[in-house]
Amino acid sequence: MNLKLSNNKDVWAGMMLIAIGAAAMVIARSYPFGTALRMGPGYFPIILGALLTLFGLFILARGLRRGEAIAGSSSLRALIILPLSLVLFGVLMEHGGFVPAMIVLIFGSATASTDLKLLEALLFSVALTALSVAVFVWGLGLPYPLITDFN
Amino acid sequence: MDLFHNLIFGFGVALSLQNLLYCLIGVTVGTLIGVLPGIGPLGTIAILMPITYGIAPVGALIMLAGIYYGAQYGGSTTAILVNLPGETSAVVTCIDGYQMARQGRAGPALAIAAIGSFFAGTVGTLLIALFGPPLADVALKFGSPEYFSLMLMGLVAAAVLAQGDMVKSLAMVVTGLLLGLVGSDVNTGVQRFSFGFPELSDGIGFVVVAVGVFAIGEIITNLGDKEERRVFTATVMSLFPSKEDMKRSIGPILRGTGIGSFFGVLPGTGPAIASFASYMLEKKLAADPSRFGRGAIEGVAAPESANNADAQCKFIPMLTLGLPASGVMALMLGALTIQGIQPGPEVMTQRPELFWGLIASMWIGNLMLVVLNLPMIALWVKLLQVPYRLLFPAIMAFSAIGIYSVNNSSFEIYLTALFGLFGFICMKLGFPPAPLLLGYVLGPMMEENLRRSMLMSGGDPSVFVTRPISLAFIVATALILVVMILPAVRQRRLEIAD
Numbered sequence: 021m022n023l024k025l026s027n028n029k030d031v032w033a034g035m036m037l038i039a040i041g042a043a044a045m046v047i048a049r050s051y052p053f054g055t056a057l058r059m060g061p062g063y064f065p066i067i068l069g070a071l072l073t074l075f076g077l078f079i080l081a082r083g084l085r086r087g088e089a090i091a092g093s094s095s096l097r098a099l100i101i102l103p104l105s106l107v108l109f110g111v112l113m114e115h116g117g118f119v120p121a122m123i124v125l126i127f128g129s130a131t132a133s134t135d136l137k138l139l140e141a142l143l144f145s146v147a148l149t150a151l152s153v154a155v156f157v158w159g160l161g162l163p164y165p166l167i168t169d170f171n
Numbered sequence: 172m173d174l175f176h177n178l179i180f181g182f183g184v185a186l187s188l189q190n191l192l193y194c195l196i197g198v199t200v201g202t203l204i205g206v207l208p209g210i211g212p213l214g215t216i217a218i219l220m221p222i223t224y225g226i227a228p229v230g231a232l233i234m235l236a237g238i239y240y241g242a243q244y245g246g247s248t249t250a251i252l253v254n255l256p257g258e259t260s261a262v263v264t265c266i267d268g269y270q271m272a273r274q275g276r277a278g279p280a281l282a283i284a285a286i287g288s289f290f291a292g293t294v295g296t297l298l299i300a301l302f303g304p305p306l307a308d309v310a311l312k313f314g315s316p317e318y319f320s321l322m323l324m325g326l327v328a329a330a331v332l333a334q335g336d337m338v339k340s341l342a343m344v345v346t347g348l349l350l351g352l353v354g355s356d357v358n359t360g361v362q363r364f365s366f367g368f369p370e371l372s373d374g375i376g377f378v379v380v381a382v383g384v385f386a387i388g389e390i391i392t393n394l395g396d397k398e399e400r401r402v403f404t405a406t407v408m409s410l411f412p413s414k415e416d417m418k419r420s421i422g423p424i425l426r427g428t429g430i431g432s433f434f435g436v437l438p439g440t441g442p443a444i445a446s447f448a449s450y451m452l453e454k455k456l457a458a459d460p461s462r463f464g465r466g467a468i469e470g471v472a473a474p475e476s477a478n479n480a481d482a483q484c485k486f487i488p489m490l491t492l493g494l495p496a497s498g499v500m501a502l503m504l505g506a507l508t509i510q511g512i513q514p515g516p517e518v519m520t521q522r523p524e525l526f527w528g529l530i531a532s533m534w535i536g537n538l539m540l541v542v543l544n545l546p547m548i549a550l551w552v553k554l555l556q557v558p559y560r561l562l563f564p565a566i567m568a569f570s571a572i573g574i575y576s577v578n579n580s581s582f583e584i585y586l587t588a589l590f591g592l593f594g595f596i597c598m599k600l601g602f603p604p605a606p607l608l609l610g611y612v613l614g615p616m617m618e619e620n621l622r623r624s625m626l627m628s629g630g631d632p633s634v635f636v637t638r639p640i641s642l643a644f645i646v647a648t649a650l651i652l653v654v655m656i657l658p659a660v661r662q663r664r665l666e667i668a669d
Binding site: 029030032033036037040044047048051052055056057058059060061064065068069071072075076078079082088090092093094095097098099102103104105106107109110111113114122125126127129130132133134135136137140141144145148152156160162163 | 222338339341342345346348349352356358359361363364387390391392394395396558559560561563564565567568571572575576579581582584585587588589591592595596599600601602618621622625626629630631632
């Protein structure tokens with residue numbers, strides 16, 4: 021078994037759980053714990069955090085004993101572009117208006133695919149934006165300005 | 172007779188012009204996304220949920236439910252015609268359904284799938300009507316300790332019986348419970364896990380978690396898989412099954428419905444397990460098992476009935492106990508809560524129109540699916556040719572509009588992006604995402620019932636094992652855990668997962 025740690029699924033999975041569990045416990049320590057009779061806001065989160073840490077340790081140990089590689093390929097491109105397109109949408113909804121936000125989101129997302137056809141994606145984002153304006157802004161009356169000054 | 176009265180009342184609600192329209196929209200959208208691979212009922216219901224805020228709770232629930240069972244129909248259509256399961260529940264249908272299509276018998280396969288589903292749907296509707304009220308009556312007598320133990324059992328069972336890694340499912344439930352605690356604590360007003368963001372004081376939006384993990388996370392995962400989509404289109408000549416087909420299908424449809432109904436009320440077992448189990452049973456019972464895999468109509472009839480019966484019966488624990496047995500049911504509970512309805516056994520007595528109207532609409536929706544879908548098969552097949560490179564930006568767009576429209580808040584969009592990343596990481600590391608949603612929905616209720624139980628008992632945790640009903644739930648929880656840890660069962664689960 022020559023599985024590298026960096027590709028060991030359960031090692032990563034275990035570490036993620038330990039991180040979440042430990043963080044939950046550390047943060048929840050600042051909330052009043054209370055007693056079993058009168059549980060404070062810290063009681064339940066600390067139990068859950070401890071439980072999560074235990075699960076994490078178990079999975080980590082299992083991963084170290086008989087590791088399994090992370091399956092399938094991943095697209096780093098999609099991993100970066102898709103969340104970024106959403107963030108841009110959020111920013112543009114506040115400082116640009118519905119139309120630029122939608123075009124940037126749709127066209128931006130489309131570039132996450134390796135199957136991208138530039139002209140098609142451009143036309144598609146314009147068409148879908150027009151459709152959304154018609155349905156959501158004019159049809160359902162969502163109160164979004166179509167375009168504003170970029171401020 | 173009470174049942175009869177109630178059903179008539181339900182049909183009165185469901186047959187209003189508005190609700191019929193919501194039902195029609197629901198099943199049509201459901202079929203559409205059932206046909207399209209890469210977007211499932213969970214993601215769709217999450218994306219469309221904000222649209223339902225403006226309509227009455229009955230209409231909202233009718234539409235969301237329609238999406239759910241409509242997707243089962245759509246999934247089987249593509250399984251038979253192009254060997255492509257639109258939904259995981261249709262994987263088994265591919266085996267014999269596609270073989271039938273290649274032999275030029277796509278029509279009978281589709282017709283039997285529709286008939287089987289319709290029969291199973293009818294039985295499922297009746298079962299809910301029969302068992303819902305007595306179950307709710309029992310649940311009305313529950314106190315906080317019973318509720319806590321029941322939720323514990325539901326969560327453990329859902330995590331443990333679901334496909335995939337048991338420990339990871341449980342870990343996802345706990346993560347979900349933690350997520351559910353974000354925001355002000357109801358008893359003391361203390362801000363928990365809100366990191367100083369005022370936007371988080373009401374908790375993380377339900378739609379944000381669901382869309383982030385199930386729509387965005389799913390897309391990121393899909394774009395990593397470099398699988399080419401092949402489309403061979405079978406032609407549908409005659410829809411009508413022969414007498415022989417009908418005769419062969421009756422038994423499998425009945426047995427499939429039974430199996431599906433049984434698995435349906437169990438938490439955690441998705442329709443995929445029910446359809447797999449019923450397929451295996453038919454193969455065992457068959458006089459000539461070698462016909463299976465070569466276009467045996469029993470291999471279509473049984474799993475299609477089973478997955479539809481399962482889908483319908485999943486509503487029983489959700490409507491009567493307020494306990495979600497699957498990710499989709501967790502979404503339904505979320506939809507109820509957002510509409511200002513406290514899920515639980517009181518729903519049936521306080522909002523009878525909701526319960527009976529929904530049940531009646533499910534039967535009507537199943538009928539619509541049979542009548543509408545068979546003639547529209549050609550259209551659905553056309554839709555399959557929409558390339559994913561156009562499909563997923565559209566899903567992104569609708570997700571974003573949906574989330575933004577809830578609170579007109581960009582903050583929630585950023586959170587969604589974050590949950591998309593989290594969902595992707597979870598899927599890559601082998602964590603099933605559905606249990607996260609179950610925990611998230613039940614988190615606050617569970618904590619509340621735990622606190623109340625402890626106040627009742629004066630801080631003595633033995634209250635959970637000294638009250639008989641609660642004890643029964645605790646014992647059941649322990650049994651489920653023990654049985655699943657047994658080596659033989661574990662081995663079997665791994666085989667099924669493969």
